[in-house]
Amino acid sequence: MKIGDLARRSDLSVDTIRYYERIGLLPTAMRDGARQRQYDVSILAWIEFLGRLKATGMPIRDMVRYAELRAQGDATAGERRELLARHRARVRAHVDDLLACLTVLDSKIAGYAGAGSEEPSDDADRSHDADDEPIHRGR
Template sequence: MKIGDLARRSGLTAHTIRYYERIGLLPYADRNQSRHRDYDASILTWIEFLGRLKTTGMPIRDMLRYAALREEGAGTEAERRALLEQHRERVRAQVDELNACLLVLDTKIDGYVETEQRKNDDDAPVQNRIRGRRKPA
């Protein structure tokens, strides 16, 4: 598979794939006789996993640490596991924080909903004007 194909299949750009290889996030790719990168489909699994790490906010320097352990191969599993477990805790905390923010957003939005309702009340005929908040019938 050439870099363009991998780009299409991975969702990254060829530029980004080269960049990732340059910094060590992707292993140095085999080249064909034209010195073009020639990928095995298995790289897609790794790119997808990197995407998960990225989505969950892991900085590239941490991904690099993980990638380096992976390159080292057997014997680094315990450290890789520890890295992922730490990261998992951070992500869980992040989810909790986002959920807390969602509650605040809900409250704020409810406030605007009530503003809207008061506005509708003011527009309504006199016999419907009752003090305070109220659902339309």
């Protein structure tokens, strides 16, 4: 597989793939006769996993750290497990935080009750919640 094919199949751009290789997220690709990168389909699983780490907010340097450990083989399994476990804990905490924010958001939205989609209506006296106050007028 050439880099363009991989880009199409992985939802990364060609530039991003080369960037990921430069920083060590992707293995240094094998080259064909014309020095063009050649990929095995198996790279897709790794990219997909990286996508999940990214989706869960892991900074790239941590992903790089994980990739380095992976490249060092089985001896680093414990460290990798720990890294993922710590990350999992952070993600869980973040989800809890988001859920708490969601309930705040819900009550806030509920405060705007009755304000139909495109219709400002004349419900001009709603004070809906506790977070809106005085109001800011431009300088």
